[in-house]
Amino acid sequence: MxxxxxxxxxxxxxxxxxxxxxxxxxxxxxxxxxxxxxxxxxxxxxxxxxxxxxxxxxxxxxxxxxxxxxxxxSIVTVEDLTEILPIMSVLEGLAGRLACSCMGDDKIQEVREIHDTMIGHYQRKELSEYFQTNRLIHELITEGSGNQTLMESINSLSAKVRRARFTTEMTDDSWARAVSDHEEMIDALEKRDGIRLEQVIIRHVEAKGTTILGVIKNEYAPQS
Amino acid sequence: MxxxxxxxxxxxxxxxxxxxxxxxxxxxxxxxxxxxxxxxxxxxxxxxxxxxxxxxxxxxxxxxxxxxxxxxxSIVTVEDLTEILPIMSVLEGLAGRLACSCMGDDKIQEVREIHDTMIGHYQRKELSEYFQTNRLIHELITEGSGNQTLMESINSLSAKVRRARFTTEMTDDSWARAVSDHEEMIDALEKRDGIRLEQVIIRHVEAKGTTILGVIKNEYAPQS
DNA sequence: TCTCTTTATTTTGCATACAAAATACGTTAT
DNA sequence: ATAACGTATTTTGTATGCAAAATAAAGAGA
The missing domain is CATH 1.10.10.10 (Winged helix-like DNA-binding domain superfamily/Winged helix DNA-binding domain)
Structure with a gap:
């Protein structure tokens, strides 16, 4: 044996x-x-x-x-990203809505802790750490949806976005807004308000998309 | 040569x-x-x-x-469908929203014509023809989004739903509701009201999902 | 009779060999 | 010098053969 x-x-x-x-x-x-x-x-x-x-x-x-x-x-073009980002938006939104029903209190608590950590990184302007914890939160919520198919869809699209490798430098303004979105997200999640979390995430991811596409266009024409 | x-x-x-x-x-x-x-x-x-x-x-x-x-x-299980249908809902919703901006007037006119044909099939209770035209409308709107990635995602999921092969018999009530949803859909599309079309489609597809899952459960326990 | 072991057969996994297509190169003609 | 043709080389596409794993079958022991 x-x-x-x-x-x-x-x-x-x-x-x-x-x-x-x-x-x-x-x-x-x-x-x-x-x-x-x-x-x-x-x-x-x-x-x-x-x-x-x-x-x-x-x-x-x-x-x-x-x-x-x-x-x-395969090359991830701007056109690809333009197509992918709105999809990510509604899918992550759906994940959030479902997570409000499916996640255990302990898991939500976990997200809260990572969220607080992320806020710390924001206040100390630790960009890289901020992105890392930020991504972790999105992943935890995606997992929290309890929907395997949804997870796979999001991960697949997310991988393509990452492969685009743009230099993500946020303005103070858009960064502040992203953080405030996250405050609202964690609040909605803790109150298990699925509808509201979905709306916030959709708005949040759409804004992130706009930032990304903006940055990429600048890279193509940096002298302007 | x-x-x-x-x-x-x-x-x-x-x-x-x-x-x-x-x-x-x-x-x-x-x-x-x-x-x-x-x-x-x-x-x-x-x-x-x-x-x-x-x-x-x-x-x-x-x-x-x-x-x-x-x-x-691969076997499409009830669990698979339970996961897939909410995703279809938001994706088709997004397609509708985008279609309101992207579709040409001629294409919308085309959808209108198919819609009217479908209504005829409904009134004559021609179930099979109704489903066919119904599906065609959804496909045209999906195409109309102008988002190739979105189309592929929806088609892939849609194929799985079709492979489940449940016997779709609608009650008069749910059928009437589906038709009324479609009336609202074509109206929103013609007015190019993306937000409204998205909402209607999400509700519509969710309802369809509920019907499907209901039917399947009955098939598993038909004697009840 | 049933279970466990051992053997035979089937079936998948991987590597290699051959064929066809595409690319690279050199030659010739204008 | 350039363009066009033809040949040589590389690279992909397909088929086949062999090894390993899994399944089926047969036989021995309880």
């Missing part, structure tokens, strides 16, 4: 995860062509599992397959 | 489409195990393109891959 059998995941799954990492961390940059043979030697696998993994990533939108011409790391 | 070169799609793509059809039409029933060798002879291809196609379908959620144990046609 073996007690610790390590059932290692199929190769193509491992390869898929590895590719995801490489894309996420930018080693495989957007627009880059993927050479199968090259990747094979690099990952130490044959073409079959690599290709299977690539199909999977392609149908998730991370890769773009060009018939007889290989695959490139 | 060849003028009509038919660039036939890669095999694995063709296979993927064929599998999708087979699953959609129920030839490959939910829960059914897929034998690679069997499918290969049946489709006249080797295992490699078949397997690649299967990975792709799996990451779209149509198949479920069990390591070393093959693939089964």
């Amino acid at each position: 073996e007690s610790s059998i390590i059932v290692r995941a199929p190769l193509h799954v491992q390869v898929g995860e590895r590719l995801r990492e490489l894309i996420d961390q930018g080693t495989l940059a957007a627009g880059m062509r993927l050479n199968e043979a090259e990747l094979c030697t690099q990952l130490g696998v044959s073409r079959t599992p690599l290709r299977e993994a690539m199909r999977a990533l392609a149908s998730e939108g991370l890769l773009e397959l060009q018939p007889n011409r290989g695959a490139i790391v | 060849e003028s009509s070169i038919i660039v036939r799609a890669p095999l694995h793509v063709q296979v993927g489409e064929r599998l999708r059809e087979l699953i959609d039409q129920g030839t490959l029933a939910a829960g059914m195990r897929l034998n690679e060798a069997e499918l290969c002879t049946q489709l006249g291809v080797s295992r490699t393109p078949l397997r690649e196609a299967m990975r792709a379908l799996a990451s779209e959620g149509l198949l479920e891959l069990q390591p070393n144990r093959g693939a089964i046609v």
Whole structure:
């Protein structure tokens, strides 16, 4: 009787995860062509599992397959973001509404603590830490919806937004507004006011989207 | 100089489409195990393109891959529908809101015509034709959003709902309500009142969801 | 008769080999 | 020098073969 059998995941799954990492961390940059043979030697696998993994990533939108011409790391365009952000908005809103019914008191308490931590980072102008805790809050609320499908949808879209890699520098004004949104969010969550939380999140994410798109346009034309 | 070169799609793509059809039409029933060798002879291809196609379908959620144990046609459970329907609701709502800004007058006119046709089917109690035109309206509005990502999300979820294959028999009451919702929808669309259209669609789809889930529960316990 | 073990068969996972398409390169002609 | 053609090389697409895992089957012991 073996007690610790390590059932290692199929190769193509491992390869898929590895590719995801490489894309996420930018080693495989957007627009880059993927050479199968090259990747094979690099990952130490044959073409079959690599290709299977690539199909999977392609149908998730991370890769773009060009018939007889290989695959490139898909590029997240401004147009893509313009499409994605409104969707994120209503989906995260829905997650918030559901979370108000589904989350346990302890989980809400947890969000409250992270929220307070985030406020501290805001007051000390610790941008990076602020973003990290901010993201954590959104993730906890998404999880809190208790809706697996919704989580997956949001995560998939969220990954694309992150891959866009814009330099997010907020103005004092938009930052203050974001924080005030979050104050209202945690309040609505603690009162389990789903409708209100949904509205606040929708507004909040829409504003965030506007900021992002604004920043990106500036990057395209920074001299203006 | 060849003028009509038919660039036939890669095999694995063709296979993927064929599998999708087979699953959609129920030839490959939910829960059914897929034998690679069997499918290969049946489709006249080797295992490699078949397997690649299967990975792709799996990451779209149509198949479920069990390591070393093959693939089964994924089963859409009541829990899945319970998760999916609220998402459909807000996504279709968003599509409606966007459609009010994006659709051309001619397209709206087209929806109006189909709407009137649908009302005719309702009055003559032509259930099947009613559903068909109903679905067409929802699809046109989704398209009308001009948001490709949103369309894909909705279509993907919508496909799962359809695969659940419940017997949709509406009561006179819920049918009347659905029609009245549609009257309000076409009105809001023609007035390009995005906010109102969004609200109506959300309510409408939620109600449809309630009906569906109700019906399914009855099927599970029909004697009650 | 039932259960557990052992063996045989099927089925999946991976690697390799071959074919076809696309790209790169060099040559020739204008 | 440039453009166009043809060849060589690279790269992708598909098929097949072998190994490992899972399932089915058969047999031995209780």
